[in-house]
Each structure stands twice: as C-alpha cells, then as structure tokens.
Amino acid sequence: MIKRGQVVHSSPGETEQAFYDALEAGDLDALMALWADDEQIMCIHPGGPRLVGYESIRESWKEILASGTLRIRPMQVRAIEGMMVAIHNLQEQVLVSGSRSSQVVEVSATNVYLKGPQGWKMVLHHASPATETDENEEIDTSPTLH
Amino acid sequence: MIKRGQVVHSSPGETEQAFYDALEAGDLDALMALWADDEQIMCIHPGGPRLVGYESIRESWKEILASGTLRIRPMQVRAIEGMMVAIHNLQEQVLVSGSRSSQVVEVSATNVYLKGPQGWKMVLHHASPATETDENEEIDTSPTLH
Helix, strand or coil, X not given: CCCCCCCCECCHHHHHHHHHHHHHHCCHHHHHCCECCXXXXXXXXXXXXXXECHHHXXXXXXXXXXXXXXXXXXXXXXXXXXXXXXXXXXXXXXXEECCCCEEEEXXXXXXXXXXXCCEEEEEEEEEEECCCCCCHHHHHCCXXXX | CCCXXXXXXXXXXXXXXXXXXXHHHCCHHXXXXXXXXXXXXXXXXXXXXXXXXXXXXHHHHHHHHHCCCEEEEEEEEEEEECCCEEEEXXXXXXXXXXXXXXXXXXXXXXXXXXXXXXXXXXXXXXXXXXXXXXXXXXXXXXXXXX
C-alpha cells in the first residue's frame, strides 16, 4: 500500500478542492492520500453500501474511475467548522463520462475532515442521490413559523 | 420557538439514543432539543433537499411525524470519535407506520455530534436510501489487494 502523504493541506477547503481535482484527473493515489490514516474512515457512494477502511474505499474508487473520469462541480457548500473538525455538505453536479455517452447526476455529499499532524484529512464521504436544488433551504423554510 | 435544553447528554451515544427514542415517541420538542444551537445545523432526509437551520429542520420532522411515528432500529453503528466531535454512520431499519399500512425501509444515516456547554449535540443528520446490508464492509473488501 503506497500513500502519498507529502502534501499537507492547511484548510478543509483545500483538501476538498484536491478531492474533486483528483476525481477529475482520475488520480487514485492522489485521491486516497487525502484520507486520514485511520481504520475507521468511511465512504458511502450513492445507493451503495457503507465502506469502512482504506482498502475497501480505495477499491471502490478504483472501480468507479475505471469506468471513466468524474467531472464534478461542487456547489452550494455549507460548512460547520471548528478548530479540529470541518463538516461540509454540498451539491455535486456529476458529469459521468463513459466511452459512449455522458450524463449529469445530482448528488448530495457530506464530507467530514479532521485536522491532524498531516493537515486536514477526509474521514467520511457520504454521497446520496439528490434532486436538483437551488439554495432550497431558503425556500423550504416554512413561513408558518415566522 | 421553545427549546428544551435541560437534558445534558454526556456522550454522543446518549444523544443518538435520545434521537431515535424521540422519533419513536413522536416527540418533536425532545427531538429538536438534541440539535446544537447553531444556524448552520444540517439535515438531509432520504432523497430530499438539504435543510439548513433550526426552523427548516423542525418543520420537516413535524411533517414526517404527522404522518405517523417512526420506529427505527439503529444497527451497525460505526464511529469516529474525538474529544469534541463524533461522526457516526449506521444502518437504520425504519418501520414506517401509517394509518393503513406499515413498511420497512433501509436507510444509511450519518450523524455528527459536537460537544459544547450543553453536552453532545447533533449538528448534521444525513440519511439516504440504502440496500439491506449485513456488515457489508467485510465482504466488500477486495481480496485482490491482499
């Protein structure tokens, strides 16, 4: 198992950008270097089972990237951040490019990062099918409570 | 807006148990008292839009509970925990009981808790449709990497 741990990201946003850059580049090693060195790291792909640990997660991304690169536009990022933890949720517009066709898929993703000696590392990625939204939280706030 | 902030939960597990107890009891006030007092709290129901903030989240649970109580068996809890943060993912077996019928729905839920002056509070609940799994992470670990 080879990890590239050289790059130290000094903010959760940097790690997140590197995450989506790695997916677009189809760079599995760069992608996996962003995860924390913790046996409990977790990853849930849309509709898929929960994966726990480095090897399971790496294998899943390997399979995903084998079928084409992922061009993802991370949008509407919302963050809860502390000194050592960052909880992000965002809307992913995923352009899945296969050999014959491509399609856009809307995904809601929660990314959690912890700060450690190696900078900000991902410990959880939970992605799930989403409907297209446009800052829906403003619309969904019930007027009856105001 | 009335919050019941009296109960201080001294571990994330206690808060989580109280969360599922409140859903089963259909107790909206108890449910909402478990959330952190933070405008950025987030909740994603299966397939639904991201909700941000106390009022939006309260309204969504109010609607859900209005159609019947939720009996949820939280299973296969996996946790990443630090001094001030706990990231849980679990499989929810949700028994949805309506006026005429009931059904079991499998849900993958990520719950994030932060420790504050009021004890451990929920800051994010991300639930998504899941297939039935039985400690799938053991099965999904690729044998080709060993």
